[in-house]
Amino acid sequence: ELKVEQNPLFLSMQEGKNYTIYCNYSTTSDRLYWYRQDPGKSLESLFVLLSNGAVKQEGRLMASLDTKARLSTLHITAAVHDLSATYFCAVPHTSGTYKYIFGTGTRLKVLA
Amino acid sequence: EAGVAQSPRYKIIEKRQSVAFWCNPISGHATLYWYQQILGQGPKLLIQFQNNGVVDDSQLPKDRFSAERLKGVDSTLKIQPAKLEDSAVYLCASSQGTVYGYTFGSGTRLTVV
Numbered sequence: 001e002l003k004v005e006q007n008p009l010f011l012s013m014q015e016g017k018n019y020t021i022y023c024n025y026s027t028t029s030d031r032l033y034w035y036r037q038d039p040g041k042s043l044e045s046l047f048v049l050l051s052n053g054a055v056k057q058e059g060r061l062m063a064s065l066d067t068k069a070r071l072s073t074l075h076i077t078a079a080v081h082d083l084s085a086t087y088f089c090a091v092p093h094t095s096g097t098y099k100y101i102f103g104t105g106t107r108l109k110v111l112a
Numbered sequence: 113e114a115g116v117a118q119s120p121r122y123k124i125i126e127k128r129q130s131v132a133f134w135c136n137p138i139s140g141h142a143t144l145y146w147y148q149q150i151l152g153q154g155p156k157l158l159i160q161f162q163n164n165g166v167v168d169d170s171q172l173p174k175d176r177f178s179a180e181r182l183k184g185v186d187s188t189l190k191i192q193p194a195k196l197e198d199s200a201v202y203l204c205a206s207s208q209g210t211v212y213g214y215t216f217g218s219g220t221r222l223t224v225v
Binding site: 004031033035040041042043044045048050088090098099100101102103104105 | 219
């Protein structure tokens with residue numbers, strides 16, 4: 001059974017600091033997705049990573065994918081309060097399908 | 113483009129009652145998903161439709177949950193009878209069936225008391 005694990009589960013950090021969230025998954029996949037969820041809101045797509053070595057950046061967030069290590073990272077640079085949210089990674093259940101298995105989520109709180 | 117519409121936003125019911133949720137996907141999106149998100153957890157797929165056919169319902173508790181997608185557009189998810197552990201946010205998502213992921217609706221927050 002595919003397992004998707006994120007760490008840390010909770011992250012409290014000061015504004016201006018850098019940090020990385022990790023997403024490990026247990027079976028082969030050439031795709032990985034990152035979503036953001038604000039409290040009481042739905043999930044917003046952040047990044048779509050479609051191949052080994054893919055790197056995407058948007059503002060202070062950068063995501064990468066290493067399919068051989070079955071690992072994706074979401075790096076936060078110079079955090080600001082507006083980045084406070086829960087971040088989920090998701091992996092297709094099997095190759096070629098659109099059934100995603102979501103990670104447990106990382107709840108990020110950026111302190112002013 | 114209009115997003116994925118869901119209603120109601122919130123629902124409180126007593127256990128053993130029934131409830132239904134409605135979803136209208138983005139126009140032209142053939143694939144529709146219902147996810148259950150329990151507080152503090154990631155979303156879990158309940159059912160996936162391709163047009164009006166079920167692709168995957170392996171995680172749907174079929175003794176109490178049912179879903180349909182008539183005419184390949186709107187979908188309803190029903191719970192009957194509800195249990196306390198069904199308290200969750202029910203998210204609907206749709207996609208064009210490409211690798212670029214889904215668009216989620218705002219969800220329905222269900223509280224069973």
